[in-house]
Amino acid sequence: MSKINFKIILNIIGFLLILEGCFMFTGVPFSLYYCGNKCYGLIISGLITLVSGGILWFFARGAQKIIGRREGYIIVSLSWIIISLFGTLPYIISGTIPDFTNAFFETISGFTTTGASILTDIEVIPKGILYWRSITQWLGGMGIIVLSIAILPLLGIGGMQLFVAEMPGITPDKLHPRITQTAKRLWMIYIFFTFIETMLLMLGGMSFFDSINHAFTTMATGGFSTQNASIANNSIFIQYVIIIFMFLAGTNFTLHYFALHLKFRNIWKNEEFRYYFFFSLGITLLVSVIWVIYGNSGTIEKTFRDALFQVVSITTTTGFVSSDYLFWPGFLWFFIFLLMFIGGSAGSTGGGIKIARHILLLKNSAVELKRSIHPHAIIPVKFNGKAVPQDIIFKVMAFFLIYITIFFTGTFVMTIVGLDFESAIGSTIATLGNIGPGIGKVGPVDNYAWIPNIGKWILSFLMLLGRLELFTVLIIFSGYFWKK
Amino acid sequence: MSKINFKIILNIIGFLLILEGCFMFTGVPFSLYYCGNKCYGLIISGLITLVSGGILWFFARGAQKIIGRREGYIIVSLSWIIISLFGTLPYIISGTIPDFTNAFFETISGFTTTGASILTDIEVIPKGILYWRSITQWLGGMGIIVLSIAILPLLGIGGMQLFVAEMPGITPDKLHPRITQTAKRLWMIYIFFTFIETMLLMLGGMSFFDSINHAFTTMATGGFSTQNASIANNSIFIQYVIIIFMFLAGTNFTLHYFALHLKFRNIWKNEEFRYYFFFSLGITLLVSVIWVIYGNSGTIEKTFRDALFQVVSITTTTGFVSSDYLFWPGFLWFFIFLLMFIGGSAGSTGGGIKIARHILLLKNSAVELKRSIHPHAIIPVKFNGKAVPQDIIFKVMAFFLIYITIFFTGTFVMTIVGLDFESAIGSTIATLGNIGPGIGKVGPVDNYAWIPNIGKWILSFLMLLGRLELFTVLIIFSGYFWKK
Numbered sequence: 001m002s003k004i005n006f007k008i009i010l011n012i013i014g015f016l017l018i019l020e021g022c023f024m025f026t027g028v029p030f031s032l033y034y035c036g037n038k039c040y041g042l043i044i045s046g047l048i049t050l051v052s053g054g055i056l057w058f059f060a061r062g063a064q065k066i067i068g069r070r071e072g073y074i075i076v077s078l079s080w081i082i083i084s085l086f087g088t089l090p091y092i093i094s095g096t097i098p099d100f101t102n103a104f105f106e107t108i109s110g111f112t113t114t115g116a117s118i119l120t121d122i123e124v125i126p127k128g129i130l131y132w133r134s135i136t137q138w139l140g141g142m143g144i145i146v147l148s149i150a151i152l153p154l155l156g157i158g159g160m161q162l163f164v165a166e167m168p169g170i171t172p173d174k175l176h177p178r179i180t181q182t183a184k185r186l187w188m189i190y191i192f193f194t195f196i197e198t199m200l201l202m203l204g205g206m207s208f209f210d211s212i213n214h215a216f217t218t219m220a221t222g223g224f225s226t227q228n229a230s231i232a233n234n235s236i237f238i239q240y241v242i243i244i245f246m247f248l249a250g251t252n253f254t255l256h257y258f259a260l261h262l263k264f265r266n267i268w269k270n271e272e273f274r275y276y277f278f279f280s281l282g283i284t285l286l287v288s289v290i291w292v293i294y295g296n297s298g299t300i301e302k303t304f305r306d307a308l309f310q311v312v313s314i315t316t317t318t319g320f321v322s323s324d325y326l327f328w329p330g331f332l333w334f335f336i337f338l339l340m341f342i343g344g345s346a347g348s349t350g351g352g353i354k355i356a357r358h359i360l361l362l363k364n365s366a367v368e369l370k371r372s373i374h375p376h377a378i379i380p381v382k383f384n385g386k387a388v389p390q391d392i393i394f395k396v397m398a399f400f401l402i403y404i405t406i407f408f409t410g411t412f413v414m415t416i417v418g419l420d421f422e423s424a425i426g427s428t429i430a431t432l433g434n435i436g437p438g439i440g441k442v443g444p445v446d447n448y449a450w451i452p453n454i455g456k457w458i459l460s461f462l463m464l465l466g467r468l469e470l471f472t473v474l475i476i477f478s479g480y481f482w483k484k
Numbered sequence: 485m486s487k488i489n490f491k492i493i494l495n496i497i498g499f500l501l502i503l504e505g506c507f508m509f510t511g512v513p514f515s516l517y518y519c520g521n522k523c524y525g526l527i528i529s530g531l532i533t534l535v536s537g538g539i540l541w542f543f544a545r546g547a548q549k550i551i552g553r554r555e556g557y558i559i560v561s562l563s564w565i566i567i568s569l570f571g572t573l574p575y576i577i578s579g580t581i582p583d584f585t586n587a588f589f590e591t592i593s594g595f596t597t598t599g600a601s602i603l604t605d606i607e608v609i610p611k612g613i614l615y616w617r618s619i620t621q622w623l624g625g626m627g628i629i630v631l632s633i634a635i636l637p638l639l640g641i642g643g644m645q646l647f648v649a650e651m652p653g654i655t656p657d658k659l660h661p662r663i664t665q666t667a668k669r670l671w672m673i674y675i676f677f678t679f680i681e682t683m684l685l686m687l688g689g690m691s692f693f694d695s696i697n698h699a700f701t702t703m704a705t706g707g708f709s710t711q712n713a714s715i716a717n718n719s720i721f722i723q724y725v726i727i728i729f730m731f732l733a734g735t736n737f738t739l740h741y742f743a744l745h746l747k748f749r750n751i752w753k754n755e756e757f758r759y760y761f762f763f764s765l766g767i768t769l770l771v772s773v774i775w776v777i778y779g780n781s782g783t784i785e786k787t788f789r790d791a792l793f794q795v796v797s798i799t800t801t802t803g804f805v806s807s808d809y810l811f812w813p814g815f816l817w818f819f820i821f822l823l824m825f826i827g828g829s830a831g832s833t834g835g836g837i838k839i840a841r842h843i844l845l846l847k848n849s850a851v852e853l854k855r856s857i858h859p860h861a862i863i864p865v866k867f868n869g870k871a872v873p874q875d876i877i878f879k880v881m882a883f884f885l886i887y888i889t890i891f892f893t894g895t896f897v898m899t900i901v902g903l904d905f906e907s908a909i910g911s912t913i914a915t916l917g918n919i920g921p922g923i924g925k926v927g928p929v930d931n932y933a934w935i936p937n938i939g940k941w942i943l944s945f946l947m948l949l950g951r952l953e954l955f956t957v958l959i960i961f962s963g964y965f966w967k968k
Contacts, residue, residue, distance in 0.1 A: 334908075401881065471856050
């Protein structure tokens with residue numbers, strides 16, 4: 001194996017830090033407007049990040065533009081960690097979250113678009129800092145779109161190459177310009193949706209500040225809210241707007257590209273989208289009906305809306321809350337718990353296992369039964385009308401197995417840390433799946449502040465693992481990766 | 485596809501019922517000795533079963549001796565169900581368990597060697613009926629050995645063909661004589677071990693009745709005890725004897741065949757056995773050390789023995805109890821819970837996922853990381869020193885996925901039935917894994933009497949699914965199976 005090109009890695013991370021520093025400055029107007037001269041946290045943090053990034057970039061300039069497979073893994077994993085480290089500065093310097101562990105947990109929860117929070121009272125936090133908190137998710141979502149549509153398919157991670165159709169009209173064969181072109185187009189869509197959602201929320205009566213923050217965290221399927229009660233106290237109109245944009249954020253972004261070019265047939269031909277659509281609707285109706293049977297005091301509309309909101313919020317791994325599902329009657333909360341294992345669409349900002357993987361696994365299980373009856377027949381699994389190569393199914397299965405293994409191990413470790421059974425399960429899947437709220441004492445109206453520090457670091461690691469599709473991070477830990 | 489040969493299916497099931505009836509009679513001496521003329525339950529049940537079996541066998545005589553793949557699946561699934569139906573007779577006719585649902589639960593829990601019980605006070609049950617209860621497990625164990633070593637590898641279920649080495653010296657190519665030869669040899673070993681264990685338990689001071697009953701249920705990795713406190717109130721010697729025989733029962737029976745022919749190298753060359761041995765020992769030491777750190781009031785020996793007993797009992801899916809692990813300090817009970825997903829060795833009487841499958845899955849996960857770095861290299865998984873064909877790993881993965889899916893679905897259904905979260909999880913894995921005691925309200929000192937009837941039927945189905953390696957049962961439910 002050739003030597004790892006560390007210079008290009010540092011160069012790219014330096015560049016990303018410069019961007020991060022610039023984005024910190026974009027919060028300054030909110031600081032000035034809401035807090036006057038009290039809030040210099042963002043400015044100092046921005047300067048530190050900008051200068052650090054600049055120094056890194058400068059000393060690693062002139063690097064060879066060769067980015068191999070191994071460099072790719074390191075850049076992706078390391079950049080998420082380093083950006084999160086610098087992202088703690090606004091919290092620490094402003095004194096909002098003085099403790100480093102807490103600040104790091106909140107930041108990586110942002111950049112991984114998880115939405116798990118250690119804040120007990122959100123509404124007392126200075127607005128500039130709240131803005132930074134929301135934009136960490138928005139930037140994380142930007143990173144994820146490019147990662148899942150442009151980078152991971154090239155690396156062949158977890159079957160991604162199958163789920164994510166090539167962006168149409170992108171021709172360059174070289175890695176670098178191809179990623180750049182794809183990224184630009186997808187980001188335009190991302191920014192466009194964020195803009196539309198902000199407008200609609202303002203139309204529904206939300207303040208500009210709340211609107212833009214919620215638009216940031218919806219499109220990232222992040223789930224940080226600027227209100228203590230999340231979305232529960234908002235109007236029906238606002239709740240439906242957020243449901244629609246959560247759903248859009250959980251959709252493969254190449255499909256949005258088709259939609260904006262009016263190629264609707266391409267969207268309907270996408271099997272994952274069809275499942276995503278009918279699954280969300282079907283589960284919502286099922287939950288609503290069961291809820292009504294079990295005696296819901298509210299109107300049919302309210303029951304349906306609460307069910308739809310939580311089904312979409314959890315499936316897309318957003319994690320906004322309109323109703324505390326742990327207090328839903330009977331076993332309905334367990335229904336929501338199971339949804340935590342579904343995940344958004346491939347190529348969306350949603351985390352988790354992903355719908356496409358579940359489709360392949362279910363189809364393969366059915367086919368495996370047929371194979372047991374006719375062991376010599378070759379019966380392929382079909383996806384989007386085409387036979388899926390065995391090695392892709394293999395990768396998807398391996399992904400699922402490792403995911404489940406990490407889930408069980410994580411739960412076990414969290415019980416060692418001292419959590420009760422339900423909270424251990426809940427915190428593990430809520431972070432590994434990048435959801436935010438879980439079950440037990442990390443439910444929809446709780447937070448992660450009470451978890452011991454060591455537990456917060458473990459959960460931070462789970463967020464990173466889940467967000468980077470496991471392999472990207474795990475590979476770096478394998479001895480094989482570093483062997484000459 | 486050719487027509488299914490139903491005649492041979494009925495013929496074989498008739499033959500099995502005749503055997504079952506005969507075995508019911510073997511309990512009569514205990515009935516007479518302990519209860520005098522009170523206990524005619526076994527005799528009447530034996531007659532009914534014998535006559536029913538005889539009639540079935542008579543009318544289906546002269547069937548063509550052609551047993552295809554599909555006939556194999558039907559015979560295996562149907563015989564376990566029908567034998568369990570007739571097995572309820574002694575409970576019902578004697579009036580010990582008058583309720584049919586309860587009687588069926590107890591019987592299928594016996595024949596699947598699960599050991600989950602609806603009895604609240606075991607010691608008041610007439611001895612003849614207790615003997616029948618134990619022997620259902622012993623007969624179930626006999627069936628499982630033949631199924632897993634002789635039948636399932638031929639059907640190619642769940643990768644079994646790889647784990648279970650061919651019995652040496654068995655030559656006939658035809659299905660029927662080959663199964664018969666293998667079965668005879670394995671059963672001799674099974675009977676031999678049962679005999680030795682009975683002797684050793686009597687040597688330890690147990691009554692003949694208790695000894696033979698515990699020997700039956702140990703060798704079957706069943707776990708039915710004739711004492712309310714399971715093994716907790718027995719001497720140290722007896723506890724170690726039971727530990728050793730649980731371990732032996734959880735070992736691949738072809739290895740016992742090697743051992744009795746003094747081919748010890750063949751045993752050590754078996755990778756699954758090495759893992760099984762060192763895993764059991766390692767986990768026991770780990771549990772002991774943690775327990776001592778958390779402050780155990782007992783002696784080191786007692787701590788080690790309790791840990792070893794429960795680790796071996798749960799890993800082999802026996803389910804005997806020497807200490808209530810739900811009251812072990814800290815997170816240790818969760819450790820035991822995780823062991824419920826391990827299972828015994830392939831070709832043993834143990835249930836669950838099986839150690840060999842875990843080895844393959846873990847190795848494949850590690851290799852998958854390497855494959856992500858070098859996507860074009862062909863890196864095989866090795867087992868017993870040989871490269872494993874991809875289609876076997878594929879089958880093992882599919883097995884695991886379906887297992888986990890059934891576990892989650894089962895848990896969900898049990899919450900609908902009305903169980904709390906921990907009991908739903910506990911009852912599902914304890915029955916699907918054929919273990920017996922679970923967590924929550926079906927823990928080691930509890931029983932299944934309180935579960936609603938519908939729940940008992942669902943758990944009975946899970947026992948059957950788990951015991952017959954999922955596919956055998958699931959295949960019959962697929963429409964494809966019955967298509968002309």
